[in-house]
Amino acid sequence: MDVLLLSRIQFAVTIGFHYIYPPLSIGLGVILVIMEGLYLRTRNPLYQQMTRFWVRIFGLTFAIGVATGIVMEFEFGTNWARYSRFVGDVFGSALAAEGIFAFFLESGFLAILLFGWDKVKPGMHFFATIMVCFGAHFSAVWIVVANSWMQTPTGYHIVETANGFRAEITDFWAMVFNPSSIDRLSHTIMGAWQAGAFFVISVSAYYLLKKKHEQFARNSIKIALAVAVVASLGQLLTGHSSAETLAQTQPAKLAAFEGIYEDGKPAGLTVIGYVDEANETVHGITIPGMLSWLVHGDPNAPITGLHAFAPEDRPPVQIVFQLYHAMVAIGMTLILLAVGGALLLWRGTLFKHTWLLWILVFSVLLPQLANQIGWAAAEIGRQPWIVYGLMRTAEGLSEVVTGQQVLGSLILFTLIYIGLFVLFIFLLDQKIKHGPLDEDLPTMGRRA
Amino acid sequence: MSGTEHLNVIWYVLVGVLFTGYAILDGFDLGTGALHLFTKKDLHRRTLLNAIGPVWDGNEVWLVTGGGALFAAFPEVYATAFSGFYTAFILLLFMLIFRAVSIDVRSKQAHPRWRAFWDTAFSVSSLLASLLIGVALGNIAYGVPLTAEGIYYGSVFAQLHPYALIVGVTTVALFMMHGAIYLVMKTDGELNAIIRNWIRPTMIFFFLMYTITTVATLLYVPKMTQPFQRSPWLFVVPLLTILAIANIPREIHHGREFRAFLSSCVAMVALMALFGIGMFPELIHSNPNPEYSLTAFNAASSPKTLKTMLTIALIGMPLVLAYTFSIYWIFRGKVKMDNMSY
Numbered sequence: 001m002d003v004l005l006l007s008r009i010q011f012a013v014t015i016g017f018h019y020i021y022p023p024l025s026i027g028l029g030v031i032l033v034i035m036e037g038l039y040l041r042t043r044n045p046l047y048q049q050m051t052r053f054w055v056r057i058f059g060l061t062f063a064i065g066v067a068t069g070i071v072m073e074f075e076f077g078t079n080w081a082r083y084s085r086f087v088g089d090v091f092g093s094a095l096a097a098e099g100i101f102a103f104f105l106e107s108g109f110l111a112i113l114l115f116g117w118d119k120v121k122p123g124m125h126f127f128a129t130i131m132v133c134f135g136a137h138f139s140a141v142w143i144v145v146a147n148s149w150m151q152t153p154t155g156y157h158i159v160e161t162a163n164g165f166r167a168e169i170t171d172f173w174a175m176v177f178n179p180s181s182i183d184r185l186s187h188t189i190m191g192a193w194q195a196g197a198f199f200v201i202s203v204s205a206y207y208l209l210k211k212k213h214e215q216f217a218r219n220s221i222k223i224a225l226a227v228a229v230v231a232s233l234g235q236l237l238t239g240h241s242s243a244e245t246l247a248q249t250q251p252a253k254l255a256a257f258e259g260i261y262e263d264g265k266p267a268g269l270t271v272i273g274y275v276d277e278a279n280e281t282v283h284g285i286t287i288p289g290m291l292s293w294l295v296h297g298d299p300n301a302p303i304t305g306l307h308a309f310a311p312e313d314r315p316p317v318q319i320v321f322q323l324y325h326a327m328v329a330i331g332m333t334l335i336l337l338a339v340g341g342a343l344l345l346w347r348g349t350l351f352k353h354t355w356l357l358w359i360l361v362f363s364v365l366l367p368q369l370a371n372q373i374g375w376a377a378a379e380i381g382r383q384p385w386i387v388y389g390l391m392r393t394a395e396g397l398s399e400v401v402t403g404q405q406v407l408g409s410l411i412l413f414t415l416i417y418i419g420l421f422v423l424f425i426f427l428l429d430q431k432i433k434h435g436p437l438d439e440d441l442p443t444m445g446r447r448a
Numbered sequence: 449m450s451g452t453e454h455l456n457v458i459w460y461v462l463v464g465v466l467f468t469g470y471a472i473l474d475g476f477d478l479g480t481g482a483l484h485l486f487t488k489k490d491l492h493r494r495t496l497l498n499a500i501g502p503v504w505d506g507n508e509v510w511l512v513t514g515g516g517a518l519f520a521a522f523p524e525v526y527a528t529a530f531s532g533f534y535t536a537f538i539l540l541l542f543m544l545i546f547r548a549v550s551i552d553v554r555s556k557q558a559h560p561r562w563r564a565f566w567d568t569a570f571s572v573s574s575l576l577a578s579l580l581i582g583v584a585l586g587n588i589a590y591g592v593p594l595t596a597e598g599i600y601y602g603s604v605f606a607q608l609h610p611y612a613l614i615v616g617v618t619t620v621a622l623f624m625m626h627g628a629i630y631l632v633m634k635t636d637g638e639l640n641a642i643i644r645n646w647i648r649p650t651m652i653f654f655f656l657m658y659t660i661t662t663v664a665t666l667l668y669v670p671k672m673t674q675p676f677q678r679s680p681w682l683f684v685v686p687l688l689t690i691l692a693i694a695n696i697p698r699e700i701h702h703g704r705e706f707r708a709f710l711s712s713c714v715a716m717v718a719l720m721a722l723f724g725i726g727m728f729p730e731l732i733h734s735n736p737n738p739e740y741s742l743t744a745f746n747a748a749s750s751p752k753t754l755k756t757m758l759t760i761a762l763i764g765m766p767l768v769l770a771y772t773f774s775i776y777w778i779f780r781g782k783v784k785m786d787n788m789s790y
Binding site: 055056059062063064066068070071073074076078079081082087088089090091092093095097098099100101104107108109110111112114115116117118119120159162164166168169170398399400401405409412416420423427430439440 | 505506509520528530535538542551752753757764767786787
């Protein structure tokens with residue numbers, strides 16, 4: 001079997017499965033800070049009960065996130081040893097910084113968040129909640145910085161050493177703030193907030209439909225809808241900004257996103273369609289000049305097309321095009337749901353529309369899907385490069401690992417992850433059916 | 449030494465510090481796992497899980513950060529080790545996944561078969577993870593056949609040679625002893641009395657393995673002893689190991705469990721120092737061609753990156769130590785369970 005293909009599939013499987021969980025930790029983290037903050041401000045015991053319920057869910061998602069995250073830290077070495085030798089000086093630094101600045105913060109304060117209710121004062125517990133939330137965001141910072149450097153490398157030079165050529169840092173901050181870092185980080189974090197918010201919205205809508213824990217659900221959904229509105233509109237801004245940067249830094253990827261072959265002409269925006277790769281054209285509904293206008297503010301501005309790149313330097317167009325368009329479509333749906341839901345909430349009719357509550361129950365899948373396929377579009381759109389313009393994916397493989405070994409580990413990872421996912425859904429379902437605990441409503445005389 | 453070689457030495461030590469932190473901290477929860485099935489009552493097993501409950505995932509962060517630091521400071525070592533030991537490391541990762549999940553889900557269902565399954569998963573994965581870590585250490589000390597480019601074409605069966613297995617079993621014994629001492633400190637009542645009885649057998653097991661490892665090292669890996677022949681004062685380190693371990697039963701006898709645990713920690717620091725001194729400056733020994741060994745000097749990142757990383761470590765490590773001490777302080781004392789417990 002082909003080691004390259006198998007290693008790419010294994011990386012996709014392990015990172016894709018892992019990435020179900022960190023966005024939930026980041027998004028739920030924000031919501032926990034709001035809930036516990038409200039409790040400390042109002043001393044309304046309901047907020048305490050809400051915080052404790054969502055902390056339990058947080059604990060479950062965090063545990064699987066940690067378990068699957070350790071794999072990622074070592075998979076660069078196991079399957080991509082040549083890549084690791086080439087970028088260790090740069091990429092390794094960001095990964096080590098993530099460990100030191102984010103993981104310790106997150107896991108340390110998580111202990112207080114989960115188990116410290118009776119051990120520390122309420123103010124200290126709230127502080128721990130904030131630190132866990134910060135830790136989750138910091139880990140996004142460093143890992144997105146590392147990945148953005150693979151997309152738009154800056155702040156390095158190529159040096160020949162006894163072991164061959166490699167990239168070395170010349171300017172640490174230029175590496176950290178490479179051209180795509182900020183756009184991609186803000187886009188990732190907004191996606192994570194959406195994941196957390198729609199998760200809370202979904203569970204709360206389910207309670208409202210079942211007429212259980214209604215006060216709990218109404219209060220949870222209010223907070224989550226507020227976060228969802230901010231994050232969904234934020235996605236529009238950060239997504240737009242990302243596309244503008246892409247036109248400058250990775251034009252081949254942007255051209256693949258939109259299926260633009262012709263080089264140097266004004267380009268339209270295809271709302272829905274498919275790429276006819278043989279004839280190098282796109283069939284579908286296209287708004288003329290729209291892409292030029294969005295990227296350059298001028299419908300007649302020229303756009304770099306795929307013809308500007310040799311065929312061996314182009315990403316696969318059809319799949320990138322479809323993933324990107326699906327992500328955008330989901331993003332628009334989420335804006336509709338968040339803003340629409342918030343408007344109905346404001347008018348006081350949200351909880352009366354059963355059909356809408358059912359849509360909200362299933363809405364939890366949408367940000368998860370968008371996060372997955374958005375990342376897939378970003379990574380496949382970088383192909384054939386593992387580090388854009390510097391190293392091809394095929395050149396990054398381990399020297400010594402065989403197809404048989406990777407096939408074996410891929411099968412095992414897949415089986416274990418399917419088992420983990422079934423287990424996660426089963427336990428989550430139980431926790432949700434069990435609902436918030438009455439004993440979590442603090443009573444007088446008991447330490448919070 | 450040229451102008452920047454001190455940075456390579458500092459990072460050799462710092463990577464060692466991170467892995468030592470990992471051994472001391474995750475060591476007791478891996479040891480707890482290895483001992484888990486020796487308790488029979490459900491309540492006792494739950495208590496063991498909650499004894500490590502608030503800290504185990506923070507402990508694993510030391511491994512993750514150690515891995516990240518190795519990647520950043522010695523990318524050639526990171527790449528060669530993890531690709532060369534592919535199958536063993538993938539197995540280790542599976543064990544760590546199983547462990548994390550079993551700790552988290554074991555008590556979430558009351559069904560006895562559910563609990564028995566996850567209890568076994570927790571114990572077996574902890575045992576195998578400890579063994580694999582030890583086997584890896586044994587291999588990098590004994591040496592693996594590296595090419596001139598510092599690449600290792602390994603097979604998992606070649607990695608299971610007697611010396612590596614001896615180090616592997618010694619690691620299991622060490623973690624079991626360390627775990628038993630930790631648990632004596634964290635439990636009370638009937639369970640405490642049961643665990644007290646584990647201290648002596650685990651100590652004997654460890655002493656036996658330690659002696660075998662020492663003899664095997666003298667016979668098969670004599671290069672590990674060279675630094676001690678060159679600088680006899682270094683014998684303080686193995687002496688410290690022995691004194692620290694000898695101190696454990698004394699402290700337990702006097703009911704000073706925390707000091708017993710500290711002694712065990714000191715013993716582990718001394719053991720890791722012994723390993724580091726014996727290896728220096730090598731990170732992976734090449735056998736047969738020792739000149740191909742990957743060292744702190746030929747496998748490192750650029751001086752600029754080592755310096756930047758040192759700044760990061762100097763800012764980050766005090767924070768890390770502060771959180772670690774605060775968490776252990778907040779959760780000091782005997783385990784008490786509530787409705788958030790595992």
